[in-house]
Amino acid sequence: MSKKTRREHHEEHADESWLLPYADLLTLLLALFIVMYAMSTIDNKKFEEMSKAFNTALSTGNGVLSFNSEVKTEKSSSKNSDNTLPTSSDKKKQRELLAKQEQEDMEKLKKQLDQYINNNGLTNLLNTKLNQSELTISIRDNALFDIGSAVVKPESRQLAVAISNMLQQFPSYNVIVSGHTDNMPISNSEYASNWDLSSDRALHFMKILLTNPNLNPSKFTSTAYGEYHPVASNNSDVGRAKNRRVEVSIIRKYTDGGEQQLQVQNK
Template sequence: MRQRQRGSRKSGSGEGKDRWMITYADLITLLLIFFVIMYAMSRLDTEKYKSVTESLQFSFHNSSGGKSVLEGNPGLTGSDIPNATDHPAASPAPSASPAPGGADSGDKAASGDPPLTERELAFRQQEEQLANLMKMIKQYVQENHLDNQIFVADKPQGIAITLSDQFLFDTGKAALKPGSGKTLSKLGSLFSNLDTKISIEGHTDNQPIVHSSQYKDNWELSGARALSVLRYFIDTMHLDANNFQYAGYADTHPAADNSTAAGRQKNRRVEITVLRQLQQ
């Protein structure tokens, strides 16, 4: 019995000694996989690398206007890289004809950028129209010496044309002065060529309405003044009413300090804003 027990102990101890080989084999396998992966990641796509380096060489050559800074320099690409002047891309590209959308589309096509979308083209056309409108209004104001009565500004919401109440109305009234028709007709002729919304806003100072006025308060007066300007464009100029909107804000949107006479004068105004329909 004792001999059998000794034999079984010897065979068990032999199996325990061989178990380290399993762990060792696993470790060797993992190391082999690791180095295979590292080797695969270290390999470069030589064709893409060559294309990138030649493109960089050509760009540096064109930007410097003379010899390429990469020519003959083995530090980046080696001595076997051809000169930029020998590459077919170095020859000047033919000038692209302008695209129907304008010079910007042609420039993008020539530079390899995607062409402008319809929205981008519409936005640029809108900005060009607004810039021309502002230029013409400023020219009209200067030629007619109306610098103290009409102010033009390019605001985020659109081109804002501010008309002083002294230019348009008598004190406390909303009927247009006869002399204001010439300027409103000029503005109306410019608006007729635009396909956009035009907002007309009436503003007053914070002084209460006198009892002799037909309007209850500044809300009614500011709204009536904006409506008078709107009626001129629609009834007299026969412009499309769908392109207009109006509102009266009383003294809630002051442009200056109401504590001074000069500030109150600036606040009594009508603002005509040619709205931007598209935002970039």
């Protein structure tokens, strides 16, 4: 009888096996709060060390925390991302390469123009100049116009066509066609001033250039300078003849802003 009573008393003893999963849950919750606190701090190095420690302590194979590997992956992807973004150094190198290519192209075009001038005996009427801002083709007025007129002479239209064909090599560049006169007052019924004459001459010559369908009119501008941008003294006939001109300027894209225009080639 006493044995039976002892057996029943033993069977009524409370089962405490639930304490194990409960303790595991508390441990995981503690780990979660510590990780959340670590994530709120800025010190990534400490976070990685803490994450590694908890992985070692709590991992059962797959690992409760995998933040360490995630942080490394994030870092590596961040590095890869940084590598794909162009740096200021990369942009500078790219610009230098483009500027070098532009210089070579403009030198090539200048040689073509100079060869055309020499082959056609136009050395006294045309010249080219290449500097750090533009390539300029300067044409004396008597090569294109009669005195006091802005109408391009029929025999001179071939020159305009030849220049327009060469400009096709630079379809994306801006081109300025400018008219210039000497300081002698204009004296005819058609033009009231040198401004008017230089403006019409630039416009008429530009229109002939743009008869070439391969040129983009939106890249072209005509402007008038009158007598106010001389290249020689107006005190002599020779100087005044040099000042009466039309200039076609191909504007560079890749130049160092703010620097003076330095002539690098003038044949």
